[in-house]
Amino acid sequence: MKPGLSAGWWAALAFVAVTSIAGAAHADDNTVLFERASTSLTAGDTNSAIRDLETLADRGFLHPDVSYNRGLAYALRARSGSGQPGDLGRAAAGFEEALALRPSDRDAAAALDRVHAEVARRRSRQDKSDTIVRPSLDRVLLRLVAPATWAALALFASVTFGVGMILRRRPGGPVHVAGSVLFWLSLVALLGLVPLAFGSGWLEQNRGAAVVVAPAVTLRDKHGKPTDAPEVPEAALLELGEAKDGEILVRWGSYEGWVERGSVRPLAQ
Numbered sequence: 001m002k003p004g005l006s007a008g009w010w011a012a013l014a015f016v017a018v019t020s021i022a023g024a025a026h027a028d029d030n031t032v033l034f035e036r037a038s039t040s041l042t043a044g045d046t047n048s049a050i051r052d053l054e055t056l057a058d059r060g061f062l063h064p065d066v067s068y069n070r071g072l073a074y075a076l077r078a079r080s081g082s083g084q085p086g087d088l089g090r091a092a093a094g095f096e097e098a099l100a101l102r103p104s105d106r107d108a109a110a111a112l113d114r115v116h117a118e119v120a121r122r123r124s125r126q127d128k129s130d131t132i133v134r135p136s137l138d139r140v141l142l143r144l145v146a147p148a149t150w151a152a153l154a155l156f157a158s159v160t161f162g163v164g165m166i167l168r169r170r171p172g173g174p175v176h177v178a179g180s181v182l183f184w185l186s187l188v189a190l191l192g193l194v195p196l197a198f199g200s201g202w203l204e205q206n207r208g209a210a211v212v213v214a215p216a217v218t219l220r221d222k223h224g225k226p227t228d229a230p231e232v233p234e235a236a237l238l239e240l241g242e243a244k245d246g247e248i249l250v251r252w253g254s255y256e257g258w259v260e261r262g263s264v265r266p267l268a269q
Contacts, residue, residue, distance in 0.1 A: 030061050034069075041069060046077040062268055067097035068108050075115060088122075089213035091115050092235035093265045096211055100267060119235045128216075130233050133253035138199075139239070147200040154193040161186035208240040210250065210264040217264070219250070219257025229255035240266060 037052035053070040071094025078087035095112040098105055120130060135143075164186050167179025212234050219229040232238070232252050241249030247258045 030056060030059065034063075034066055037069060037073070041073055041076075044076075046073045046080065047082070049073040050077065057268070060268070062101065064098040064102035064105060064108070067094045067101060067268075068105065068111075070094040071098065071108070071111060071115075075111065078118070085215055086213040086234070088115055088119050089211055089234040090265060092119075092237075093211040093213065093267060096209070096237060097267045100209075115235055119233055123216075123233060128231070128233075130230075133230070133236075133255070136254040139203075139251075141196060142200040142203055145200075147197065147204050150193060150197040150200050154190065154197045157186050157189040157193050161190055206241075207251075208266055208269060210238050210240050210248075210266045212236045212238065212263060213265045214263040217259045219252065219255055219259065221257060224258075227255065227257045229257060232259075238264060240264075 033052045033056055037049045037056075040046070040049040040052065050070070050073045053066060053073060056066050057070065071091045074087045074091035074094060077083050078091060092112060092115045095108045095115065098108040099112065102108070123130060160182055164179050164181075164183030167175055168183050170176045170179065212232055215234050217232045219227045219232065221227055229252065236252060239251040241251065241256075243249070243261065246261055248261050248264065250257065250259055250264065
């Protein structure tokens, strides 16, 4: 006859059952919120849609459709008479987030382009010209491929480097020549790939992304003085750094400076 379960076991099983039921109910609630937000969006009730979609964002519920619909809701409200300052930036944040989660989303890419065009149009009406800011060369290289790809390439280079070392020890002949060539080529590759692998990994772990959700922001140095960077327009994509005392360090192209936390919206990772 099998011994019965202790009271502790029964309590543990009951806790697991209750937790599972609560998790399922929470997931169902998220689905209800998303469907309700979609219905509100179709009906033109952008405020209700935004409220439900922001609730999902606060819960950490990540899905490209949710991010896209949130961007669409803000974009539609920005075009209406009830638009609020920062709506275009929040729309851009939703579309950027959707693209990060689903890079092949052409609708999100097109919508993001339209938001940037609208921001430029509104700024031109205020006689404000935007400076074209491109990522610095180090950021372009580090983000050219995923960190895992740089790491794999560095590993491959290290293997070929070892093979080259072995072959070049052979006495003269084609094998020795091939080993010497492989040795030096792999050494050069390692000198470039190892820093790229570590650098891209550090960026992924320590730097996030955010979008400007204010009409414009001015980058300031650590003493609070404006830097020589041009005014950063709404909906611009920034790289996030450290945060302190209600401010956060950002990078825009090759420019760096501090801005108020509330002026940017971090993208969910």
